Amino acid sequence: MSTDAIVMLKNDHKEVRKLFREFQAAGEDATTKKGDLVSKIIELLTVHTYLENEIMYPEVRRLLPDLEDDILESYEEHHVADVLVMELFAMKADAERFDAKTTVLIENVTHHIEEEEDEWFPKVRAGLGRKQLAELGERMLAAKAKAPRSPAQPSALKKTVDAVLK
DSSP states (O other): OOOHHHHHHHHHHHHHHHHHHHHHHHHHHHHHHHHHHHHHHHHHHHHHHIIIIIIHHHHHHHGGGGGHHHHHHHHHHHHHHHHHHHHHSOTTTTTHHHHHHHHHHHHHHHHHHHHHIIIIHHHHHSSSSSHHHHHHHHHHHHHTSSHHHHSTTTHHHHHHHHHHHH
């Protein structure tokens, strides 16, 4: 398995996109299946945004100051996703707005993924060497073990609060 930070993040993106497609294909009456899928989406996004917010973004911001605006926008996009994730976490799958809220989450996260992969990752790869990306990836791998899996965990709540206060 590669420890290149960008490869690792792209793998996360593939996994979450797969769950998005399954949710969209589940059908109108697949409440239980959709609830299970959203639980998996919430866990993946909680871990993923934690790793980006705590390791990837601060380090890229330090090493590549020209990408400051991209990083600030990414923090805000994560904040929007965090709010939706927290609301979905508190909802039952048969709630009236569950599907609509999940659809909005999918649209927002898909937009964020496309921007990262098409615009931001190439800039980061050009600005950092293989060794730096591998070191970042190793740090992310180590942090993944202690990363929050639920938006209600204190470390996940902290990043949501930080986004409001900063």
